[in-house]
Amino acid sequence: MFQHQGATSYEHPPSKKTHLLAPCSHRSVGAAEGERSKMTGLDLLQWATNTLKDHRIENPRLNAELLLAHSLTLNREELYVRLHRELKEGEKGALERLIQRRSSGEPLQYILGKQEFWSINFKVDHRVLIPRPETELLVEQSLRILSEKTFEQNPSVLEIGTGSGAIAIALAKEVTHIFLVATDISRDALVLAKENAASAGVQDRIQFVNSDLLGSFQPSRERRAFDLILSNPPYIVQSEIGSLAKEVRNFEPVIALDGGKDGLKFYRRLVSQTPSSLREGGWLLLEVGQGQAERVAEQIRERGTFLEPEILADLAGIERVVKAQKMERRK
Numbered sequence: 001m002f003q004h005q006g007a008t009s010y011e012h013p014p015s016k017k018t019h020l021l022a023p024c025s026h027r028s029v030g031a032a033e034g035e036r037s038k039m040t041g042l043d044l045l046q047w048a049t050n051t052l053k054d055h056r057i058e059n060p061r062l063n064a065e066l067l068l069a070h071s072l073t074l075n076r077e078e079l080y081v082r083l084h085r086e087l088k089e090g091e092k093g094a095l096e097r098l099i100q101r102r103s104s105g106e107p108l109q110y111i112l113g114k115q116e117f118w119s120i121n122f123k124v125d126h127r128v129l130i131p132r133p134e135t136e137l138l139v140e141q142s143l144r145i146l147s148e149k150t151f152e153q154n155p156s157v158l159e160i161g162t163g164s165g166a167i168a169i170a171l172a173k174e175v176t177h178i179f180l181v182a183t184d185i186s187r188d189a190l191v192l193a194k195e196n197a198a199s200a201g202v203q204d205r206i207q208f209v210n211s212d213l214l215g216s217f218q219p220s221r222e223r224r225a226f227d228l229i230l231s232n233p234p235y236i237v238q239s240e241i242g243s244l245a246k247e248v249r250n251f252e253p254v255i256a257l258d259g260g261k262d263g264l265k266f267y268r269r270l271v272s273q274t275p276s277s278l279r280e281g282g283w284l285l286l287e288v289g290q291g292q293a294e295r296v297a298e299q300i301r302e303r304g305t306f307l308e309p310e311i312l313a314d315l316a317g318i319e320r321v322v323k324a325q326k327m328e329r330r331k
């Protein structure tokens with residue numbers, strides 16, 4: 001059973017091969033019904049649900065409905081009206097291909113090409129990690145920091161490893177007066193993040209930078225340090241990637257998951273690199289995997305440049321975010 005980091009809802013089913021498109025397969029569309037020509041949407045939905053169930057896909061009926069609606073370019077309400085009508089051959093074929101992809105473990109979000117985060121629709125595909133609901137805690141805590149503090153000038157925020165751009169874009173939508181920089185080592189991810197920023201109408205307010213953490217990145221001259229640096233870095237223990245749900249291990253970018261031998265590689269680097277780019281009194285906010293919070297807090301304590309870090313739990317009660325404020329030198 002998949003329980004890793006308590007982070008996704010995907011099951012970890014044994015793999016099973018059924019050739020959906022094989023003409024004689026008992027699971028190919030129509031064969032189950034005997035006569036292809038008389039298939040209604042409802043028949044097709046039943047076939048799709050059963051096929052997904054056979055492949056141990058979680059929530060097979062919901063997946064089948066969403067994929068059928070997607071293949072017919074209908075929303076779910078429109079789909080219900082269409083269910084009793086006969087379908088055309090082309091329509092069946094289109095769904096069959098989508099069901100085959102989902103049965104192989106490809107995440108629903110990649111097939112539909114979207115995921116909602118912070119009530120914003122993001123385009124997602126194989127280039128980026130699918131934003132997880134628990135990551136909204138980073139956004140929530142950032143907003144708290146940005147609203148509680150009084151800043152001398154518009155606050156500046158740096159997000160490291162932006163992926164789809166979900167966090168930075170959510171912040172840009174919520175707070176109009178911040179200066180935002182979002183980085184990623186993956187150029188492919190940045191292309192998609194920029195597209196998402198444009199769809200959300202905030203492309204002019206986020207500077208996207210290709211960088212290995214803070215390696216090639218220099219804050220601009222007028223902005224010598226950030227008020228807030230945040231990151232949801234890769235944090236999966238390398239040797240455990242192979243035992244994640246197939247949706248994650250076979251489809252999401254490994255560069256977004258691999259946290260090195262102990263899963264903590266990026267925290268070590270971030271805790272050592274960020275202080276020089278952080279204003280005194282500025283904040284570091286890090287998402288962590290299940291069971292990592294205390295070890296990350298310890299790295300922060302050892303660094304000696306931060307006040308006592310705070311650990312915050314997500315809605316599932318899992319310690320998910322470590323929050324630390326950089327010390328201010330006595331005047």
Ligand code: SAM
Pocket residue numbers: 128129130131132135160161162163164165166167183184185186189211212213232233234235255256257
């Ligand atoms: N921020 C997004 C989110 O929360 O949904 C994506 C987080 S994903 C766990 C980690 C991201 O860090 C990926 O987009 C990956 O490409 C990026 N990354 C990995 N190594 C990096 C590095 N050395 N420097 C910068 N970004 C890196």
Ligand code: GLN
Pocket residue numbers: 004005006007008129132232233234235236248256257258
């Ligand atoms: N939350 C992801 C998962 O457990 C991992 C993302 C990360 O490494 N930050 O599937």
